[in-house]
Amino acid sequence: MLHNPYTLSFSKRQERAFREKYFADSLWQVRVAFLLVALLYAAFGFLDTIIVPEYRKEFHFIRFAVVIPALMGVILLSYFSFFRKIWQLLLMFSFMVGGVGIIIMLALVPDNYAYYGGLMLVLFAGYFFIRLRFLMASIAGWSLLIIYNVAAIFFSDAPGELIINNNFFFIAANAIGMMAAYNIESFTRRDFYLNKKLDARQLEITETNKNLEQKVRERTSELQYAKERAEESDKLKSAFLANLSHEIRTPMNGIMGFAELLKNPQLPGEQQREYAGIIEKSGKRMLNIINDIVDISRIEAGVMDVSLEKSNINEQLEYVYGFFKPQADDKGLQLILTDKLSTGKAMVLTDSEKLYAILTNLVKNAIKYSSQGTIQFGCNENRSKLEFFVRDTGIGIPEDRQQAIFERFVQADIEDREARQGAGLGLAISKAYVEMLGGEIWVESKIGQGSTFYFTLPYHTGSV
Numbered sequence: 050m051l052h053n054p055y056t057l058s059f060s061k062r063q064e065r066a067f068r069e070k071y072f073a074d075s076l077w078q079v080r081v082a083f084l085l086v087a088l089l090y091a092a093f094g095f096l097d098t099i100i101v102p103e104y105r106k107e108f109h110f111i112r113f114a115v116v117i118p119a120l121m122g123v124i125l126l127s128y129f130s131f132f133r134k135i136w137q138l139l140l141m142f143s144f145m146v147g148g149v150g151i152i153i154m155l156a157l158v159p160d161n162y163a164y165y166g167g168l169m170l171v172l173f174a175g176y177f178f179i180r181l182r183f184l185m186a187s188i189a190g191w192s193l194l195i196i197y198n199v200a201a202i203f204f205s206d207a208p209g210e211l212i213i214n215n216n217f218f219f220i221a222a223n224a225i226g227m228m229a230a231y232n233i234e235s236f237t238r239r240d241f242y243l244n245k246k247l248d249a250r251q252l253e254i255t256e257t258n259k260n261l262e263q264k265v266r267e268r269t270s271e272l273q274y275a276k277e278r279a280e281e282s283d284k285l286k287s288a289f290l291a292n293l294s295h296e297i298r299t300p301m302n303g304i305m306g307f308a309e310l311l312k313n314p315q316l317p318g319e320q321q322r323e324y325a326g327i328i329e330k331s332g333k334r335m336l337n338i339i340n341d342i343v344d345i346s347r348i349e350a351g352v353m354d355v356s357l358e359k360s361n362i363n364e365q366l367e368y369v370y371g372f373f374k375p376q377a378d379d380k381g382l383q384l385i386l387t388d389k390l391s392t393g394k395a396m397v398l399t400d401s402e403k404l405y406a407i408l409t410n411l412v413k414n415a416i417k418y419s420s421q422g423t424i425q426f427g428c429n430e431n432r433s434k435l436e437f438f439v440r441d442t443g444i445g446i447p448e449d450r451q452q453a454i455f456e457r458f459v460q461a462d463i464e465d466r467e468a469r470q471g472a473g474l475g476l477a478i479s480k481a482y483v484e485m486l487g488g489e490i491w492v493e494s495k496i497g498q499g500s501t502f503y504f505t506l507p508y509h510t511g512s513v
């Protein structure tokens with residue numbers, strides 16, 4: 050329910066807000082109404098002189114010394130801040146003062162109808178004009194009726210039927226006044242209630258709009274990001290394709306060219322072996338690229354499985370060392386396996402194929418991107434993790450590319466690709482493997498001084 054049907058009150062908090070608003074809306078009307086009522090009250094003093102000259106003095110005293118000063122007093126008080134607290138009581142009091150003034154006149158001249166009309170006017174002003182709330186107005190209105198009856202019965206010589214007659218009018222005026230005041234106030238309250246609701250809804254809408262705008266902004270920036278990624282990926286793919294065709298064409302040309310030369314039956318045995326060796330090397334190079342492409346496709350399709358088994362980390366490191374030693378020697382690089390796990394701790398539960406692929410990629414790159422110096426690699430136990438490293442004294446990687454090189458098809462320096470070979474897949478595959486095994490991979494590098502690649506793996510020693 051909106052409000053109490055009898056008192057018209059809202060719930061406590063809302064009632065307070067309503068009264069504040071009602072007061073603010075009423076203040077000027079109260080002042081104007083009181084001024085007008087006071088003027089009318091004074092104007093009717095002219096009638097006193099004409100119709101009841103014998104009581105002129107008394108009636109004028111009531112009007113000019115009591116009622117009008119009381120009304121003006123209320124106007125004056127309305128300029129003080131405490132008026133807000135007591136204004137309804139003051140209004141009720143003024144309503145009664147105005148009414149009692151007329152009732153006294155009525156008691157003195159009961160046979161003069163002009164004063165009955167006067168009381169009716171006071172009732173109307175009290176109920177409709179001075180912004181007195183329904184409940185207070187009703188109390189004052191009915192009290193005036195009682196006071197009238199007391200005055201008429203005990204303090205005047207009005208005949209019985211006149212009193213009954215007047216009661217009919219006054220009761221009817223009170224009933225009508227009450228009903229009308231009730232309606233006026235309940236509509237005012239409804240207005241207030243609906244406005245409040247409207248404000249709340251408005252706030253909600255503004256809030257929703259704000260959220261919506263925020264969402265749109267977020268979505269737009271997400272889309273922008275996605276678009277940039279797509280464009281970048283597109284560029285990378287084009288670069289990759291160009292690179293790939295080079296990567297495939299070079300060994301392919303080698304294979305075709307030397308196969309052609311091999312056709313010559315007069316070719317000496319030593320040259321035959323040399324050409325066959327070149328064909329084999331070129332074939333391997335192509336196979337490597339194709340394997341990388343197959344691997345990255347399987348990773349991206351989510352069909353690359355992890356198969357855990359116990360394997361000896363030290364043996365794997367030694368195997369990688371043995372595998373790359375000749376290549377390092379060929380390039381005049383020193384390859385050193387510096388750190389191994391202690392013998393009793395070397396058995397680890399991991400996917401050895403993937404670990405091998407990661408180490409191979411990193412050492413291969415270290416050799417590929419270094420022209421002199423030392424390549425060190427190894428593994429340490431670090432806070433219940435295995436931390437592998439591969440350190441070289443090669444060309445280094447610019448800081449702004451150190452993240453990007455782990456993405457597929459990315460090379461730190463696109464210009465350099467022809468000189469070094471590679472499709473930019475090795476690190477992407479390594480990163481995917483490290484993450485599949487539950488570790489992290491990163492690089493520390495200074496351009497011209499060398500790079501150190503690190504990766505961690507969980508140190509599981511449990512059985513399968």
Ligand code: ADP
Nearest residue numbers: 414415418454460461462471472473474475476
């Ligand atoms: P690629 O087949 O081109 O070597 P990778 O994914 O293995 O592809 O490496 C990506 C890029 O990162 C390389 O092209 C190279 O620019 C850079 N890079 C990788 N390892 C090293 C290293 N040890 N020293 C310098 N640059 C490196």
